Amino acid sequence: MAKDKHQAFKEDIVLECRNLNHWFGPKRVLFNINLKIIRGEIVSLVGPSGCGKSTLLRAIVGTHPPCEGDVMIKPRDSDTARVVTRPGRDRGIVYQQYTLFPFLTARENVAVGLMLDQTSLPFRLFRFQSWRTMKKKHLDEADALLNTLKLGESVNQYPHEMSGGMRQRVAIAQALIMKPSVLLLDEPFGALDEATREELQKMLLTLYGENTRARNEDRTPPYTILIVTHELNEAIYVGDRVVALSQHWDHKDLGLSGHPGATVVYDCMSPVFRPSEAPDFELFRKQREMLRAVAFEARHITDPNEHVQFWQEYDAREGWAGNL
Amino acid sequence: MGKHTMIRRAIDKKKSLMIGVLSILVLMGFYSLVSHWQHQKNPDDSTIPTWTQLGQGVQKIIEVNPRSDERWIVVDSKATMSRLFLGLFFGVAGAVVIGLLMGCFTPFEAFLAPPMSLLAKVPPTAALAVFFVLAGTDTRMYVAMISFGVLPTLAQSIYLAVKEVPDETLYKAYTLGASQTELIWNIILRHIMPKMLDAVRLQIGPAMVYLIAAEMVVGDVGFGYRIRLQSRLLNMNVVYPYLAVLAAFGFFMDVLLRRTQHIFFRWYTHGKR
Numbered sequence: 001m002a003k004d005k006h007q008a009f010k011e012d013i014v015l016e017c018r019n020l021n022h023w024f025g026p027k028r029v030l031f032n033i034n035l036k037i038i039r040g041e042i043v044s045l046v047g048p049s050g051c052g053k054s055t056l057l058r059a060i061v062g063t064h065p066p067c068e069g070d071v072m073i074k075p076r077d078s079d080t081a082r083v084v085t086r087p088g089r090d091r092g093i094v095y096q097q098y099t100l101f102p103f104l105t106a107r108e109n110v111a112v113g114l115m116l117d118q119t120s121l122p123f124r125l126f127r128f129q130s131w132r133t134m135k136k137k138h139l140d141e142a143d144a145l146l147n148t149l150k151l152g153e154s155v156n157q158y159p160h161e162m163s164g165g166m167r168q169r170v171a172i173a174q175a176l177i178m179k180p181s182v183l184l185l186d187e188p189f190g191a192l193d194e195a196t197r198e199e200l201q202k203m204l205l206t207l208y209g210e211n212t213r214a215r216n217e218d219r220t221p222p223y224t225i226l227i228v229t230h231e232l233n234e235a236i237y238v239g240d241r242v243v244a245l246s247q248h249w250d251h252k253d254l255g256l257s258g259h260p261g262a263t264v265v266y267d268c269m270s271p272v273f274r275p276s277e278a279p280d281f282e283l284f285r286k287q288r289e290m291l292r293a294v295a296f297e298a299r300h301i302t303d304p305n306e307h308v309q310f311w312q313e314y315d316a317r318e319g320w321a322g323n324l
Numbered sequence: 325m326g327k328h329t330m331i332r333r334a335i336d337k338k339k340s341l342m343i344g345v346l347s348i349l350v351l352m353g354f355y356s357l358v359s360h361w362q363h364q365k366n367p368d369d370s371t372i373p374t375w376t377q378l379g380q381g382v383q384k385i386i387e388v389n390p391r392s393d394e395r396w397i398v399v400d401s402k403a404t405m406s407r408l409f410l411g412l413f414f415g416v417a418g419a420v421v422i423g424l425l426m427g428c429f430t431p432f433e434a435f436l437a438p439p440m441s442l443l444a445k446v447p448p449t450a451a452l453a454v455f456f457v458l459a460g461t462d463t464r465m466y467v468a469m470i471s472f473g474v475l476p477t478l479a480q481s482i483y484l485a486v487k488e489v490p491d492e493t494l495y496k497a498y499t500l501g502a503s504q505t506e507l508i509w510n511i512i513l514r515h516i517m518p519k520m521l522d523a524v525r526l527q528i529g530p531a532m533v534y535l536i537a538a539e540m541v542v543g544d545v546g547f548g549y550r551i552r553l554q555s556r557l558l559n560m561n562v563v564y565p566y567l568a569v570l571a572a573f574g575f576f577m578d579v580l581l582r583r584t585q586h587i588f589f590r591w592y593t594h595g596k597r
Contacts, residue, residue, distance in 0.1 A: 063495050087498035095492045103514045103591050112510075117501035121509060158591045178500060 009215070010314065013074065014039040014224050015060065015182050016081065020069035021261070022055055028261035029055050030066070031251075035243065035264060037182065039074075040211040040221025042204065044239030044270070045228045048296050051245045051262040053228045057186055060226070062087040076181050089117055092175030092183045096190045099171035100159040106170045107155040110142035111135075113178045145173045149203070165196030169203070176223075185227040189234070197234075204238045205275040232291055236270045236284040241310055243267045244295035249304040265301060266294045267310040269317070373561040381561030396550060397569070403546040405573075407463060408535055411470025415531070416524055418471065419478035426479065427486025428508060437483070440476045448473035449537045461542045466535055473534040474527040481523035485516040518585050518592035525581045528574060536570075 013036045020033040029052040037043055047053050058064040060071050062084045072081040075090045084091075100109050115124075115138055124131045146155050149169050159167055168188055175183050189197045204225065211221035229235050235242050244266035251260050271284055281288075294307050335343075355372075362372040373381065385397045392399075422440070425432040448455075448469050455472075459465040489512055497511045539548025547566055554562040586593050 061495060061499065063491075063498075087495055089499060089501035091499055093496060093499050095496070097490075097492070099492070099496065101493065101497075101511065101515075103517075103589070113500035116497070116503075116506055116510070121503075121506055158594070160591060160594060174500070180499070 009038060009040070012039040012220075013037065013081070015074075015226070016072040017056070017060070018070045018072060020056070020059060020066045020071065022052065022059060022064075022066045022068075023261065028259060030059075030245075031260035031263045033069070033245075033264060035267075037224060037226065039181075039224050040215065041241055042208050042211075042223070042225045042227065042239050043241045043243055044235035045226060045243050045245065046230065046232060046235045046291065046295065047245035047262065048247070049230070051247050051295075053245055054186065056245065057184055057226075057228055060084065060182075060184060061091055061093055073181055076179060089113070089178055090181040092178055092180035094168070094171045094175050094183070094185045094188045096187045099188075100167055100174070102159050105156050105158055106146060106151060106162065106166075107139050107142045109159070109170055110145060110173045110177055111138040113174060114138040114141065117178065142173070142177065145177055146170070149173050163196070164192050165200065168192065168200060172200075172203070179222070181224065183223065183225045185225060187228055187230065190230075201234060201238050202275040205273060208238075208240065208272065209275065232288045233281050233284070235291075236287055237273060237281075239270050240272050241268070242270045242287070242291065243310075244291055246295040246304075248295070248298045248301065250302045253302070263304050264308055265304045266291055267308040269310060269313045370558050371560050373564065377561040378564060381559065382565050384562055385565055399545055400547050400550050400566075401569075403543075404535065404539065404548070407466040407546070408470065408531060410463070411467045411535070412474065412524070412528070412531055414467060415471040415474040415478060415527070419475045419482055420520070422475070422479040423482025424486060424508060424512070426483040427489075428512065433483070436479075440479055440483075443472075444476035444480060448534045452538060452541060455538070456542065465542075466538055469534050469538055470531045474531050477530075478523055478527055481526075482516060482520055485519040485523070486512055488519075489515050518589040521581050521585050521589075525578055528577050532570065532574065 015035075015037040017033045017035040020030060021028075022030040033056060045053055045056070055064070059066045062071070063086075065071075065085060071084040073084050073088075073090055074081040087093075101112065104112060115135065118138075119131060119134060143152070143155055146152060149172070151166060151169055151173070154162060154166055154170075157166075159170070162170070172183075172185075172188075189200055192200070204227070207223045207225070211223055214221045227235070227238060243264060245262045246265045247259065247262040249263060249265055254260070268287070270287060290307070294301060356375070359372045359374050362369050363374060370377065386395060388395055422436060426436050426440070427433070452469070455465050455469045459468045493511065493515070494507060497507050502511065535546075536548035536551070539546040540552040543549035543552075547570060551563050551566050554560075554566075
């Protein structure tokens with residue numbers, strides 16, 4: 001891969017957390033989070049319970065802005081990043097629960113974003129004929145997307161009539177149809193059975209494959225995903241980069257009296273799999289053990305940056321060249 | 325109860341309907357028996373009229389009254405129903421606005437929640453005098469009493485229903501590009517609509533109590549007025565049919581609202597099963 005191409009990918013930062021700190025009253029939760037995500041990456045965010053993964057995700061969504069520092073997002077149609085102050089259509093979100101509107105069918109759930117984004121309330125109320133034509137277009141688009149996600153048979157079902165796995169697939173379609181700059185997944189497969197979980201993990205790998213194809217064809221990779229999970233195997237399997245937050249690090253060198261909160265203690269590339277390949281967990285045993293030692297064991301590492309090596313690895317491998 | 329009976333075990337629709345009809349027949353049989361005993365003691369009794377006496381009462385209600393030249397049931401139904409529906413309309417409209425404001429915006433919640441919970445505890449029938457003073461004794465008074473009677477409780481129900489909409493649902497709508505108004509109109513309102521119907525359904529009974537009580541005190545037409553007048557004359561063969569009409573009306577409204585919920589909010593009624 002040409003050096004300038006590698007550089008161009010590296011500079012296309014779609015999401016950035018800059019010196020982000022967060023606390024709730026006297027309790028410090030996040031400390032000096034610095035994280036840049038390149039367009040087209042699938043980043044897994046892991047960490048022990050209570051380390052602030054969800055707090056960081058909420059700051060990125062914009063529902064709970066950080067107490068200090070900024071979250072910067074580069075919208076798809078712009079070259080300049082802007083500070084996140086509230087939720088917006090450039091960040092799609094899929095939660096573990098409550099991801100669908102219960103009063104809409106699968107196709108309506110997927111099309112609702114297009115409706116909200118492309119039309120206004122007065123337009124829908126007073127220009128009924130134009131709205132009807134547009135609505136049909138939106139529903140057709142939703143049907144097409146649901147078909148690609150193998151949900152063509154269930155387009156007219158309500159969420160309560162679908163299984164958990166189907167609901168999550170519809171929720172992912174609902175977010176994807178908006179073509180967000182970043183898709184945020186908050187433990188999306190936590191409530192699913194093993195087989196459905198695996199099926200959806202493979203679906204994410206398919207999206208990664210589309211990113212790879214786009215890069216090979218000199219197109220902008222369409223999907224940037226940040227997935228929060230507590231499953232280390234899942235994190236390594238679906239992500240091409242794993243970031244870990246942890247509160248178990250030694251803060252005394254900074255001269256702080258109380259613990260300042262969790263920070264990024266691990267940031268490395270992870271092996272990439274094809275959806276057709278069966279996940280060989282033995283392959284990423286080493287990375288899993290390292291993650292466990294660095295982020296999950298309460299033995300207070302002295303230098304939190306010791307395992308933050310993503311950018312060095314990226315330069316050494318010339319970006320995603322090895323994966324293309 | 326047999327040893328195979330289980331708590332909440334479902335029975336089929338036909339069986340359920342038959343048991344329902346049986347309960348009404350039992351009630352009617354019991355009434356016939358009590359009426360029979362009463363008439364054995366006093367053949368001229370009018371407090372527990374026989375079915376024949378009741379038939380005469382019904383005839384009196386539906387035929388043109390020679391004095392007023394009107395049918396009682398028609399004038400009374402017109403007066404009572406128009407008061408009830410107008411009162412409910414304004415009460416529900418006000419409650420929707422207040423409930424939504426309280427549920428969506430915290431300053432409104434802080435401002436309106438204390439007076440709403442206080443007002444909900446005042447029985448409107450006890451505050452009848454206040455309504456006479458403020459709104460006179462014409463239709464306005466009945467409408468105001470029903471509206472203010474149902475509004476605080478209904479507003480609180482709507483407020484709680486809005487609060488039950490998960491935060492994640494609202495955040496999700498924002499990430500799909502919804503504006504504040506769209507969030508309320510397209511997401512919250514649709515989310516709470518079936519619960520709102522439930523709340524309205526439960527308020528029809530209290531609204532009728534307020535109205536009948538007010539008609540009994542100051543009315544010159546209407547169900548409450550007629551029941552008071554006829555019960556003073558011990559014409560229970562007129563009073564009971566009026567009560568039956570009120571019960572039938574309440575029952576019909578209940579069925580209508582439940583059917584509406586079932587047809588338009590399938591996701592809610594089926595999702596609850």
